[in-house]
Amino acid sequence: MTTTAIPATGAHKQLKEGGAGKRKAGGIIATVGTWIIGLIFIAPVFFMVLTSFHAEAQASLNAPNLFAPLTLDGYREFFGSKSGQSPWPFLLNSLLDSVVSTLLVLVLAIPAAYALSVKPVKKWTDVMFFFLSTKFLPAAAGLVPLFVIANNIGALNHSWFLIILYTAMNLPIAVWMMRSFLADIPPALFEAASLDGAGLAKTLTRVVAPIAMPGIASTSLICFIFAWNELLMANLLTSSQQAQTAPVFLTSFITSQGLFLAKVSAAAFAVSVPVLVAGFAAQDKLVQGLSLGAVK
Known part of the structure; x- marks a missing residue:
């Protein structure tokens, strides 16, 4: 043995x-x-x-010189602007539209997700399919009706109309994401809150919000990015810096005189900085929230 x-x-x-x-x-x-x-x-x-960070002459070379001398001329031209226009009004418009629309999306999506997951409504699968079906139609297909509606109600060149559109565009995604997060919360927590006499508002603020904060953070960041980067609607429905957003301002750097790579690169990076800052600030919550939404 x-x-x-x-x-x-x-x-x-x-x-x-x-x-x-x-x-x-x-x-x-x-x-x-x-x-x-x-x-x-x-x-x-x-x-x-x-x-x-390269000079325009170096940036436009057919074989790019990665080791060319560095300069801030592109950023000086962007913030000084080629036509004397400051980029700050456009950046502030994008910030206003993105932040306000994201807050509205959360206010609407969290109760909807709560009703579809924790307190499921009848035929909730049909409701979820309806939300998803609103994303089937390409955005370009709604340009003409949206322009006609905005023109008839006097909403052209107004930020509030873009905020409404961004809220409607991001709401289906937010509801789907938040429902996935809320479905993972143990039902016993909601039963305990109900026994303690908590109403809907207190349950959402005292129970749902703290536990689902990673999901709320990831949903907020995704909605913010989508709203910040949106160009098609903003370009069609706005015509002056009163309501034009940063992506629309970027298109003004592409003219019939040519494409200035250094200046366009500086402008694109400057416009991307707010999204990068938001992503790094919510990095931990974003990774945790996406992980919780993916693991069942």
Whole structure:
């Protein structure tokens, strides 16, 4: 018995070490692959940022010179603007539209998600499909009706109309995301809140909001990014800096005189900074919220 147990133990040890080695090698391959994919995605952004610090003559070379001298001329031209227009009104318009529409989306999406997950309404699957169906139609298909409506009610060149549109555009996504987050909250918490006499408003603010904060943060950031980057509606429904947004202002740098890469790169990076700041500020909550929404 003893002579047969020793070889068996040795073979088992070898198999265990072999399996651990394969897992370690697989982990290294996955890590290297992840870094490669990440670098591929970040390379265009890095090139844009680097180009923004180059002189226009160096940026427009057919074979780009990555080691050209650095300068802030592109940023000086952007913030000074080629036509004397300051970018700040456009940036503030984008900030106003994005923040207000995101807050409205949360105010509407959280109760809706609560009703569809914690206190499910009848035929809630049909309701969810209705929300999803509103994203089937391409945005370009609604341009003419929206323009006619805005023109008839005097809403052209007004930020409040864009805020309403951004809220309507992001609401279906927010409801789907928030329902996924709220469905993971244990029902016992809501039963305890109900026994303590908490109404709907107190349940949403004292129970749902603290627990679902990662989901709220990730939903808010996604809605903010979508609203901040929106160009089609803003370009059609606005005509002056009174309501035009930052993406619309960026298009003014592409003229019949040519495409100035350094200046456009500086402008694009400057407009992207608020989104980057919001992403880094909510990084922990965003990762936690997306993980909670994906793991069932």
